[in-house]
Amino acid sequence: MTLPAIFFIIILVLVIALIWLHYARVQAGRVPERRPLPALEVLRAALARSAETGRPVHLSPGASTIAAGEGQRASTAELLAGLNIIGRAAEQAAAGGASIVVSSADAVAHLALRGVVRQSYRSFGQEQSFDPRQIELWAHGDAMAYTAAVAAIYARTPLEASLLAGAFAQEVLLTAETGAERMVPQVLGSTHPSALSLMAITTPHTLIGEEIYAAEAYLTPTATPQARLLTHDALRTVVVWLMLIAFGYGFFRIAFGWPALAGW
Amino acid sequence: MSSPLRNPRQLITVLIAGVSGLIVLLDFVGAGPAVRVLATVLVRWAALITAIAVVIGIFSVFRSHLQRIQMRAPEAGYSLVLLGGMMIVIVAGILYPTRTATGLALPATLAAIPIRTVFRLIYEPLAASLLALLTFFALRAMLRAVRSGRAEAIFVVVVALLALILQLPLLAVIPVIGQAVQWLNDYLVAAGARGLLLGSAIGALVAGIRLLIGFDMPYADR
Numbered sequence: 001m002t003l004p005a006i007f008f009i010i011i012l013v014l015v016i017a018l019i020w021l022h023y024a025r026v027q028a029g030r031v032p033e034r035r036p037l038p039a040l041e042v043l044r045a046a047l048a049r050s051a052e053t054g055r056p057v058h059l060s061p062g063a064s065t066i067a068a069g070e071g072q073r074a075s076t077a078e079l080l081a082g083l084n085i086i087g088r089a090a091e092q093a094a095a096g097g098a099s100i101v102v103s104s105a106d107a108v109a110h111l112a113l114r115g116v117v118r119q120s121y122r123s124f125g126q127e128q129s130f131d132p133r134q135i136e137l138w139a140h141g142d143a144m145a146y147t148a149a150v151a152a153i154y155a156r157t158p159l160e161a162s163l164l165a166g167a168f169a170q171e172v173l174l175t176a177e178t179g180a181e182r183m184v185p186q187v188l189g190s191t192h193p194s195a196l197s198l199m200a201i202t203t204p205h206t207l208i209g210e211e212i213y214a215a216e217a218y219l220t221p222t223a224t225p226q227a228r229l230l231t232h233d234a235l236r237t238v239v240v241w242l243m244l245i246a247f248g249y250g251f252f253r254i255a256f257g258w259p260a261l262a263g264w
Numbered sequence: 265m266s267s268p269l270r271n272p273r274q275l276i277t278v279l280i281a282g283v284s285g286l287i288v289l290l291d292f293v294g295a296g297p298a299v300r301v302l303a304t305v306l307v308r309w310a311a312l313i314t315a316i317a318v319v320i321g322i323f324s325v326f327r328s329h330l331q332r333i334q335m336r337a338p339e340a341g342y343s344l345v346l347l348g349g350m351m352i353v354i355v356a357g358i359l360y361p362t363r364t365a366t367g368l369a370l371p372a373t374l375a376a377i378p379i380r381t382v383f384r385l386i387y388e389p390l391a392a393s394l395l396a397l398l399t400f401f402a403l404r405a406m407l408r409a410v411r412s413g414r415a416e417a418i419f420v421v422v423v424a425l426l427a428l429i430l431q432l433p434l435l436a437v438i439p440v441i442g443q444a445v446q447w448l449n450d451y452l453v454a455a456g457a458r459g460l461l462l463g464s465a466i467g468a469l470v471a472g473i474r475l476l477i478g479f480d481m482p483y484a485d486r
Contacts, residue, residue: 001296002296004294005295008293019470019473066314077467078468080475080480081467087482107314107317111317116482170398173398173402174401180405191460197420197424200417201409201417204412204416204417209463210463212467213467213470213471214467228474
């Protein structure tokens with residue numbers, strides 16, 4: 001077994017231990033205070049309004065694909081984040097009787113979405129309200145075609161709000177600008193810098209980078225997403241400390257003649 | 265969280281997903297030839313299952329649009345175009361015979377001549393037109409952002425405009441400006457992008473591991 005493999009296994013075991021530790025901590029009722037994410041309040045409010053107006057809330061994990069191949073934009077993690085957010089939003093829809101339309105741009109993601117939304121309705125005892133036609137496949141493997149389809153839906157269907165959280169690039173402008181023009185409240189999230197800048201100019205409700213992974217914890221009080229958030233924060237703190245230590249070492253090593261760090 | 269330990273069906277699902285994911289991950293970091301063989305088999309299975317899912321999806325799309333045409337739905341015209349396009353691509357990509365040195369042959373890959381011609385003549389101009397439209401959308405979004413008065417939107421617009429102006433050929437030749445833009449790109453922009461990347465990477469790591477250990481099961485329609 002190579003050195004990177006051994007290092008990887010150690011990291012894996014540590015992260016698994018950290019996840020279990022935080023899960024136990026949250027189960028014991030030790031939930032920390034979180035900074036507000038106003039974008040998710042917009043989604044919550046739209047889901048609540050939808051139950052009264054009957055207008056659907058559109059939910060999308062982006063033009064993400066599972067197991068992106070060589071040369072494709074790897075977006076499995078963003079898709080998982082999008083699935084988690086949609087699952088929690090669907091729970092709120094099931095609990096409050098809101099109407100939702102869920103779309104995707106990948107056949108496998110489409111099947112995963114059906115499973116996630118069905119689970120959400122079932123967990124609230126509302127399986128009879130689940131309609132598989134709520135989940136639609138609007139394109140496959142073509143981000144531009146997908147965003148054009150979302151823009152067409154904005155033009156055709158009166159929506160209460162739209163959530164697009166997942167893998168997007170600059171093509172998101174096609175959808176986001178159409179939504180802004182038609183005054184559809186939009187919650188947009190991505191980890192792609194070029195998409196984020198376009199999202200920032202089209203809507204005030206953006207989820208920036210890691211916030212799409214944290215969003216689930218804001219939409220539900222259950223232990224699992226809170227534990228995930230705590231693990232994110234713990235790992236981020238470790239990374240920040242490692243960077244500070246490496247920076248300090250690099251600063252002093254010249255003065256004291258210490259050896260350089262590998263890769264720096 | 266409903267524990268997989270209390271549900272044998274869920275436990276089996278989690279074990280299959282977790283062990284498969286772990287094998288592919290270990291192969292990614294170079295865990296040895298035995299793991300490589302297993303990982304290759306698993307990835308091929310996954311590719312096969314994905315292909316089957318796509319074929320099922322195609323049949324579903326075909327049936328749904330055919331129904332719309334039969335029912336003479338208000339937008340049945342679009343369905344007709346979609347089905348026509350689908351048939352052209354399938355025939356050109358799989359069934360259209362081409363003349364080769366040894367006689368007639370069916371296309372070997374989806375990048376072979378008939379399908380490539382279809383894509384070059386229809387798909388590529390359409391995709392290019394949509395991309396070109398983004399320029400006008402960007403302009404409109406910029407004006408709307410300035411009118412809205414939101415500080416972060418105005419900031420993005422001002423920085424974008426500055427970046428465009430500073431890259432003009434006339435200004436790029438001035439040494440101080442060229443160096444300043446380079447410095448901004450190398451330090452400020454790279455630092456921001458790396459910060460975003462690190463946060464996202466941590467999120468992706470935790471999301472992946474939670475899937476491996478069965479905390480999240482999007483694959484299980486339980």
